[in-house]
Amino acid sequence: MVETEECVLIISDTHIGRVTPTYNISVFRQRLNFLRQNLLKVKRIINRSYKLPVLNIFMLGDVIDGENIFPTQAYKQDVDADDAMDLAVDEFEDFIHSFRGRNARFKEINMWTVEGNHGRVGRRNSEKTNFDRIFYKRLADRLNGKNTNVNISKKWYNYAEIQGHGYLMFHGEDIMMYQTIPYYGIVQRAMRWKSGGIHESYFNYVCLGHFHTVGDQFWNDFRVLLNGTFVTDDDFVQKKLGMKEIPKFWFFGVNEERPMTWTYLLELTRLG
Numbered sequence: 001m002v003e004t005e006e007c008v009l010i011i012s013d014t015h016i017g018r019v020t021p022t023y024n025i026s027v028f029r030q031r032l033n034f035l036r037q038n039l040l041k042v043k044r045i046i047n048r049s050y051k052l053p054v055l056n057i058f059m060l061g062d063v064i065d066g067e068n069i070f071p072t073q074a075y076k077q078d079v080d081a082d083d084a085m086d087l088a089v090d091e092f093e094d095f096i097h098s099f100r101g102r103n104a105r106f107k108e109i110n111m112w113t114v115e116g117n118h119g120r121v122g123r124r125n126s127e128k129t130n131f132d133r134i135f136y137k138r139l140a141d142r143l144n145g146k147n148t149n150v151n152i153s154k155k156w157y158n159y160a161e162i163q164g165h166g167y168l169m170f171h172g173e174d175i176m177m178y179q180t181i182p183y184y185g186i187v188q189r190a191m192r193w194k195s196g197g198i199h200e201s202y203f204n205y206v207c208l209g210h211f212h213t214v215g216d217q218f219w220n221d222f223r224v225l226l227n228g229t230f231v232t233d234d235d236f237v238q239k240k241l242g243m244k245e246i247p248k249f250w251f252f253g254v255n256e257e258r259p260m261t262w263t264y265l266l267e268l269t270r271l272g
């Protein structure tokens, strides 16, 4: 008997529009293609043992690099937020289509979204008025209904239940860092949410982006996944944190028994 599982891909911090010595919009396109091909390669490996009919995608924000987030931002961009959004809608529509396609690589695709701090329009605007949010809505208009569901949260966080397990997702900009390390802040916040701070206190996984690094922290009954980024050689990260970004995204399996069966960190800067 062939077993069936679902799978989850986490996408965050693509920062379309941002320019660094090794990143711009043409590199964005290339990295999205690497992500697609590397995911399909892992799928072929898993398919030797399990069917994977459903792809779940958590989109954790900072998809668009935005405008006026810091004073000199315009000098570090190759397009404005409007053009970045047009590009994002076209490229991610293709990305999702390539998983549905004629080969029907996945029978069903479910997306859950949260907005990032880089999508903010201004300090005095509604916190819901956000370039990421507009992008998600445009993507939903193109994709919803064709065995694809885009679940856009009205809150600052989103929550997915997959095979009976709970996955809490948020961007991460309100997490305090201690000595520029975020883990203590994330665990403290998640423990409060688990004890009633938010309504959805049943979660096995906490998933976030924002820190542009990959992390995997076990804490009693929950586990924290930090997702990587498309942006490499970001001078802010080098100067302020002394760190190097990790260009890898989480991809993992889920079945009824376990909230994570197998896991791969998909490479974004190369094939394989």
Ligand SMILES: [Mn+2]
Pocket (backbone or CB within 6 Å): 013, 015, 062, 116, 118, 210, 211, 212
């Ligand atoms: Mn970011």
